[in-house]
Amino acid sequence: KSASDNIKETLTQMGKKDQYIQYIQKAITKRDSMNLALGFKLKSVLKDGFTDEDIQIDVEKTVVYISIADKLLFKSGSHVISSEAKRVLKKVADVIAAQPELEVMVEGYTDNKPISTSDMKDNWDLSVKRSTSVIRVLQNDFNIEPSRLIAAGRSEYLPLQTNDTVEGRARNRRTRIVLMPKLDQFFKLLESKVE
Template sequence: MKALYVTVSILSFGLLFSCVSPKKVRQAEAKYGQLNGAYLELQQKLRNCEQTSKDSSAAYASSRADYESRIRALTDQVDFLKTNNTQVLSQLKDLSVISSSQAESINKSLENIGAKDAYIKDLQSAMARKDSLNMALVMNLKGAIGNLDDKDINIKVDKGVVYIDISDKLLFKSGSYVVTDRAKEVLGKVAAVLNNQPDIEFMVEGHTDNVPYKGNSVLQDNWDLSVKRATSVVRILQDQYNIKPARMTAAGRSEYIPVATNDSADGKAANRRTRIVILPQLDQFFKLLETPQGK
């Protein structure tokens, strides 16, 4: 029976095949080849896709594991900072207080140094200006007096103070406190310069040598003589040359501030002198300090 079935099938196939034209057979074979090739290509792509998917999954898994590890590390750091946040803030606060205190102290020190430095500079500037005023006064006095012998009159600046030394030989006769006519001319020239400086105050000092005074009952000693000579000059300046008396002081220094030895005649002559001292005006000096620079 089975043999019969196979025989019938072969006969049927042969009959069917005999009924199809060779052209159609070739077309069918070509179509089959195309379909089979497409099928094989699709299978290969499928295998490639499966492999790529596996590779991508592995890379993704590796990256994911790396990121998860880094996230865990960062999380641990955040937890550590949170745990120690209070202590850190406290330390920073203490540090801030210390730094602020130190900074304030340093700033105050710098301010004090700056203020002192500025004051010193202002003081130096004021002293320089005062010295300039003194030198101008000296030049005016020397110009007004002219070419008198320095032994008779000497004008100088010593330690910021102006001194006018006039010898007794020019001012007075021996043992006298009466001002000579020639001396009045010299005093008039000095007064002209002093009147041009109405804010200046000065002291007239009388000085003697060490020879004891022998005179009338009005004067007892060199103290009296030195004072009387000073007051004689002050009266001349006030009465004849209109210098305000409030600007002047009369003083006697007797023999106790010599400028030379009393062992010689020349030394004694140098010690017998009347000195006009231009008094330093401290209030005016400090006004110089208060005056802004550049004004």
């Protein structure tokens, strides 16, 4: 090959890589726009009758976070969903059902006050049981596909505030619903473009 042919081949390859980078940037922009729209939709349906302390919605790059104060969902030390909680979860489930391309992780958080009951050894148990209680309501009451649901317990180890005050402990007791893109679908999209 001549030097001229090598340069042309290199420029062609660079052009293809540039097109691929632009494709990825558009995909990321689209995903981010969809997350912002999803966050806005959630704020509009969940803010009715609730304060910012009760429910917080945050959009951070690839995920949407819905943090729900435990006082809306559970009685102290319990993992049994309250009737008020089902009203909140129904609104969340309606939005989730309309977004089948998302996975849903439910994380339970506690304060650092020790708990020990006949069915719970510690705050790890409480956080996981609360998470699975929310998962079961989403699946059984609102027909969210179980293959989309992930239960996680965080216990006391990721506090929002200090556990030294009553207010801080109250903020730390929460359930967070994380709406995430199915990464396998995103990677399949990228792979199909490479080929």
